[in-house]
Amino acid sequence: MREEMPYGTEEGEGEEVGFPNITHKRLVVVGYALTSKKTKSFLQPKLEGLARNKGILFVAIDLNRPLSDQGPFDIVLHKLSGKEWRQILEDYRQTHPEVTVLDPPDAIQHLHNRQSMLQAVADMNLSDSYGKVGVPRQLVVKRDASSIPDAVANSGLTLPIVAKPLVNDGSAKSHELSLAFDRYSLQKLEPPLVLQEFVNHGGVLFKVYIVGEAIKVVRRFSLPDVSKRELSKTAGVYRFPRVSCAAASADDADLDPGIAGEFSCLGIGFLPLHLDKLCIVTVFSNIKLVFHC
Numbered sequence: 001m002r003e004e005m006p007y008g009t010e011e012g013e014g015e016e017v018g019f020p021n022i023t024h025k026r027l028v029v030v031g032y033a034l035t036s037k038k039t040k041s042f043l044q045p046k047l048e049g050l051a052r053n054k055g056i057l058f059v060a061i062d063l064n065r066p067l068s069d070q071g072p073f074d075i076v077l078h079k080l081s082g083k084e085w086r087q088i089l090e091d092y093r094q095t096h097p098e099v100t101v102l103d104p105p106d107a108i109q110h111l112h113n114r115q116s117m118l119q120a121v122a123d124m125n126l127s128d129s130y131g132k133v134g135v136p137r138q139l140v141v142k143r144d145a146s147s148i149p150d151a152v153a154n155s156g157l158t159l160p161i162v163a164k165p166l167v168n169d170g171s172a173k174s175h176e177l178s179l180a181f182d183r184y185s186l187q188k189l190e191p192p193l194v195l196q197e198f199v200n201h202g203g204v205l206f207k208v209y210i211v212g213e214a215i216k217v218v219r220r221f222s223l224p225d226v227s228k229r230e231l232s233k234t235a236g237v238y239r240f241p242r243v244s245c246a247a248a249s250a251d252d253a254d255l256d257p258g259i260a261g262e263f264s265c266l267g268i269g270f271l272p273l274h275l276d277k278l279c280i281v282t283v284f285s286n287i288k289l290v291f292h293c
């Protein structure tokens with residue numbers, strides 16, 4: 001037991017979440033190691049208040065001090081990358097088996113590479129799961145940009161092509177995506193890359209957030225469809241910004257009536273979470289799905 005103290009004592013809060021106003025229960029201490037950007041977007045005062053009311057306390061991990069000297073923690077929640085941090089977590093898990101690390105480095109390693117990330121989805125073989133769930137047809141190019149036009153032609157991938165950095169480590173660079181409209185322009189891309197067929201999906205995608213048993217689906221605006229006519233008239237490579245970020249909420253938007261019962265999974269992340277309930281995090285949260293047109 002970490003600490004025993006009253007919680008749920010703030011006016012109104014106890015009633016809101018069905019807790020008695022004064023409770024003596026064990027506090028669950030969550031040590032967190034997040035970027036400052038993530039701390040800002042995730043650890044909103046409302047979340048901290050709700051968590052506190054449920055007996056959950058968030059404590060910042062000091063990266064300049066040994067992890068074992070901090071805490072004690074019940075849970076370590078992290079979203080940092082790099083070999084050094086991975087080793088720190090592995091060592092900590094060995095010496096502190098009683099602490100839940102969300103998520104263990106081994107469990108999320110495949111999500112840092114866009115090829116292995118989607119391979120896990122393809123391997124699930126969800127061809128008959130209330131519709132078909134698959135992944136866009138794709139090709140990995142590790143080096144030599146001049147080989148890309150032939151590689152794309154040989155693989156049978158059709159234009160336009162979405163080019164994504166192979167490594168997905170959360171850095172700004174790993175989100176630098178582009179759309180190539182013609183064969184010639186493909187050699188302007190910079191490997192290592194995953195090249196994906198563009199999936200027309202009516203300009204709206206679904207993000208699925210999973211926290212334990214709780215599942216939340218939101219709609220976000222996305223890239224618009226590319227018609228055959230537009231494709232024939234357009235050439236070049238176009239960088240595009242982070243189109244489906246939180247500000248691009250499309251929950252009130254209508255879906256294209258032309259969409260079929262087939263989904264493509266574009267990507268998977270392990271944080272963030274839209275926390276309706278605070279409980280154990282699963283690795284397959286933040287899944288991006290598009291409906292085929």
Ligand SMILES: Nc1ncnc2c1ncn2[C@@H]1O[C@H](COP(=O)(O)OP(=O)(O)OP(=O)(O)O)[C@@H](O)[C@H]1O
Nearest residue numbers: 136162175196197198199222223242243244266267
């Ligand atoms: N194969 C595709 N077909 C159609 N649109 C796509 C495809 N891949 C990506 N997109 C569009 O590009 C956007 C970003 O793609 P993706 O989610 O793979 O990148 P990301 O860098 O992981 O994004 P995020 O900023 O959400 O982490 C998607 O929201 C979608 O609008």
Ligand SMILES: O=P(O)(O)O[C@H]1[C@H](OP(=O)(O)O)[C@@H](OP(=O)(O)O)[C@@H](O)[C@@H](O)[C@@H]1OP(=O)(O)O
Nearest residue numbers: 037038041169170171244245246269271272286
């Ligand atoms: O910026 P936010 O906090 O909203 O979270 C974004 C998150 O950034 P983070 O790195 O700060 O976790 C991104 O993770 P990385 O690919 O960069 O690892 C990615 O998962 C986005 O899809 C998230 O956007 P949202 O789910 O809200 O649309």
